[in-house]
Amino acid sequence: MAIPSSISDPFASKFLPSSISDPFASSYQPSRISVPVKIEQTQLTTLRRSHCSTLKASMGSPGFTQQLNNNKLETLADVKDDRDDIFNDLKDRFLSFKKNVYMANPEQFENLAKVQVPKFMVIACADSRVCPSSILGFQPGEAFTIRNIANLVPTFESGPSEVNAALEFSVNTLQVENILVIGHSCCGGIRALMGMEDDGNTSFIKSWVTNAKNARVKTKAAASNLDFDGQCSHCEKVSINHSLVNLLTYPWIKEKVEKEELSIHGGYYDFVNCSFEKWTLDYRGTKLEENGRIAIKNKVFWY
Amino acid sequence: MAIQSSQLAIEQLKNLLREKEELNEVVTTKIEELIVELQGCHPHPIDPAQQIIDGFTYFKFNNFDKNPELYERLAKGQSPKFMVFACSDSRVSPSVILNFQPGEAFVVRNIANIVPAFNQLRYSGVGATIEYAITALKVKNILVIGHSRCGGISRLMSHPEDGSIPFDFIDDWVKIGLPAKTNVMKEYEGYDFKEQCNFCELESVNNSLVNLHTYPYVDREIRNKNLALLGGYYDFVNGEFKLWKYMSVVTKPITIPLKTNEGFKL
Numbered sequence: 001m002a003i004p005s006s007i008s009d010p011f012a013s014k015f016l017p018s019s020i021s022d023p024f025a026s027s028y029q030p031s032r033i034s035v036p037v038k039i040e041q042t043q044l045t046t047l048r049r050s051h052c053s054t055l056k057a058s059m060g061s062p063g064f065t066q067q068l069n070n071n072k073l074e075t076l077a078d079v080k081d082d083r084d085d086i087f088n089d090l091k092d093r094f095l096s097f098k099k100n101v102y103m104a105n106p107e108q109f110e111n112l113a114k115v116q117v118p119k120f121m122v123i124a125c126a127d128s129r130v131c132p133s134s135i136l137g138f139q140p141g142e143a144f145t146i147r148n149i150a151n152l153v154p155t156f157e158s159g160p161s162e163v164n165a166a167l168e169f170s171v172n173t174l175q176v177e178n179i180l181v182i183g184h185s186c187c188g189g190i191r192a193l194m195g196m197e198d199d200g201n202t203s204f205i206k207s208w209v210t211n212a213k214n215a216r217v218k219t220k221a222a223a224s225n226l227d228f229d230g231q232c233s234h235c236e237k238v239s240i241n242h243s244l245v246n247l248l249t250y251p252w253i254k255e256k257v258e259k260e261e262l263s264i265h266g267g268y269y270d271f272v273n274c275s276f277e278k279w280t281l282d283y284r285g286t287k288l289e290e291n292g293r294i295a296i297k298n299k300v301f302w303y
Numbered sequence: 304m305a306i307q308s309s310q311l312a313i314e315q316l317k318n319l320l321r322e323k324e325e326l327n328e329v330v331t332t333k334i335e336e337l338i339v340e341l342q343g344c345h346p347h348p349i350d351p352a353q354q355i356i357d358g359f360t361y362f363k364f365n366n367f368d369k370n371p372e373l374y375e376r377l378a379k380g381q382s383p384k385f386m387v388f389a390c391s392d393s394r395v396s397p398s399v400i401l402n403f404q405p406g407e408a409f410v411v412r413n414i415a416n417i418v419p420a421f422n423q424l425r426y427s428g429v430g431a432t433i434e435y436a437i438t439a440l441k442v443k444n445i446l447v448i449g450h451s452r453c454g455g456i457s458r459l460m461s462h463p464e465d466g467s468i469p470f471d472f473i474d475d476w477v478k479i480g481l482p483a484k485t486n487v488m489k490e491y492e493g494y495d496f497k498e499q500c501n502f503c504e505l506e507s508v509n510n511s512l513v514n515l516h517t518y519p520y521v522d523r524e525i526r527n528k529n530l531a532l533l534g535g536y537y538d539f540v541n542g543e544f545k546l547w548k549y550m551s552v553v554t555k556p557i558t559i560p561l562k563t564n565e566g567f568k569l
Contacts, residue, residue, distance in 0.1 A: 120351065
C-alpha cells in the first residue's frame with residue numbers, strides 16, 4: 001500500500017525543540033588519542049600515535065534539551081513509536097531546505113532541473129558522520145556521489161556492481177574532471193576487514209570488505225607494531241590508496257588520467273580531531289608494476 | 304551557505320574602502336571584471352583543491368567548532384535513526400534536501416537509488432549496508448528517495464528498445480528495476496516517454512521497498528515493529544517532496560463453513 005502525501009507549502013517550517021539522547025549507541029569505542037603528524041612529500045607514512053588517555057564517556061545528562069537556532073544543530077530523539085512523528089520530522093526538514101536553499105536560489109535550481117554538470121565524482125562511506133555535502137560543502141550540482149561501506153572501489157575484473165555502474169556514468173557520460181575517494185576515522189567497515197576471521201561464517205559485510213583484502217595484507221605487514229586501533233587507522237588510509245589503484249584498472253579511467261582529462265584524489269576525514277588530508281594521484285610518477293605503490297603529489301593537511 | 308560568506312566578504316571590502324579611499328578605482332575595475340566573469344556562459348575553471356579547502360574550512364568553523372558536545376559524542380559512535388537510499392545524482396544529496404546533520408542518517412547512494420533483492424552471491428555491496436544498518440546500528444527507518452529527471456531510470460526505460468549499444472555496467476545495474484518498468488508500460492501505455500519515466504521513478508522506489516523486505520533481518524525487524532519502510536520522491540522541477548509508507552496489511556479472515564444437510568451456506 002502506498003500512501004502519498006504531497007508537501008507543497010513553502011514557508012511553513014517550524015523547528016521543534018528536541019532532546020538529545022543516545023539509546024542505540026553502537027558498541028564501537030575508540031580511545032581518545034593525540035596525534036602528532038609527520039608529513040612527507042611523496043610517500044604515505046603511518047601516523048605515529050601516542051596513547052595518552054582514555055576518555056570516559058561523559059555526554060551530559062540524558063534528556064537535556066537544546067533549542068535550535070540557525071547556527072546550532074538539531075538531533076531528534078525517536079522516543080515515540082508514532083510514525084506520524086517521522087512524517088512531520090521529514091516534512092520540516094524538506095521545508096527548511098526549500099525555504100533556505102531552493103527558494104533562495106531560483107535561477108540555479110532552474111538550471112539544475114535541466115542538466116547536471118558536476119566537476120566531481122565522490123566515493124564516500126555510508127557512515128552518518130561523513131556526508132561529503134556537509135563536511136566539504138558540496139552544493140547541489142557539484143558532486144556525483146556514491147556511498148557504500150568503507151568507500152571501496154572494486155576492480156574492473158570483479159564484474160558489474162553499483163560502484164562501477166556509477167563510475168561508468170560519471171566518467172563517460174557526465175565527464176567529471178575529478179574523482180575523490182574519501183575515507184574517515186573510526187570506520188566500521190575497515191574495522192570489520194581487519195578483524196575478519198577465516199571461520200567459515202559468511203556475511204554480506206565480510207563478502208563486501210573482502211574487496212579491500214590487499215589493504216589488510218599491506219597494513220599487517222607495515223603496521224604490525226601498532227595495536228588494533230592503530231592498525232585500523234593505518235588501514236583506513238591504505239584502503240583509500242588501494243581504491244585509487246583499483247580505479248586505474250578501468251580502461252576508460254586510465255585513458256583519461258593519462259590524457260590529463262581526469263584527476264584522481266584521495267581524502268581522509270578525521271572527525272576525532274576535525275582534520276582533513278587530501279592528496280592527488282601522481283600518474284606520471286607511479287610505477288605500479290615495479291613496486292605496487294602509487295606516487296602522490298599535492299598533499300595537504302588542514303586542521 | 305555561499306550567500307552568507309559573500310556578504311561577509313563584501314562588508315570587509317566596504318570597510319577597506321572606507322579606510323583606504325585611494326583603492327577606489329582598482330576595486331571598481333576588479334568588481335566589474337568579476338561580475339562579467341560570473342555572468343559568463345561557462346563558470347571559471349575551479350581549482351578542486353581550493354574548493355575542498357573552502358568547503359572544509361566553512362564546515363569546521365561554522366559547524367564542528369560550534370558543536371563540541373555533539374562531535375565528541377559522534378567521535379565515539381554513531382546512532383542514526385534513518386537509513387537512506389538516494390540516487391548518486393549531484394542534485395539530490397539527502398543531507399541537503401532533508402537537512403540531515405552529521406550523525407542522523409546512514410546514507411547509501413547509487414545510480415537510481417535501487418535496492419536489489421536479497422542475493423548472497425551478487426550485490427554484496429548493498430547487502431552489506433543493510434546488514435550493517437540493521438544489525439549494528441539498529442536504524443528505525445529506511446527511506447528510499449527517488450527523484451525527477453533520473454538518468455538511470457531514463458536508461459532503464461529506453462534500453463534496449465532504442466537499439467543503443469549496451470554499457471559495460473550501467474545496464475546490468477538498472478535492470479534490477481525491470482519490474483517497475485513492466486508495471487509502468489502496462490498501466491501507462493500510450494503516455495509519452497517523459498511521463499512514463501516519471502511514473503517509473505515512483506514505481507522503482509516501490510520496487511526497491513519490496514526488495515528491501517526480502518532481507519531476513521529487515522523482515523524480522525518489521526514484524527517486531529522496530530522498523531518502518533518509507534518511500535520518498537524529490538521533484539526538483541516543481542520543488543516538491545512526496546512521502547509515503549510501505550506497509551503490509553493482514554485483513555480479518557472470513558469464515559467459510561462446511562457443507563451442511565441443507566446445502567452450502569454463505
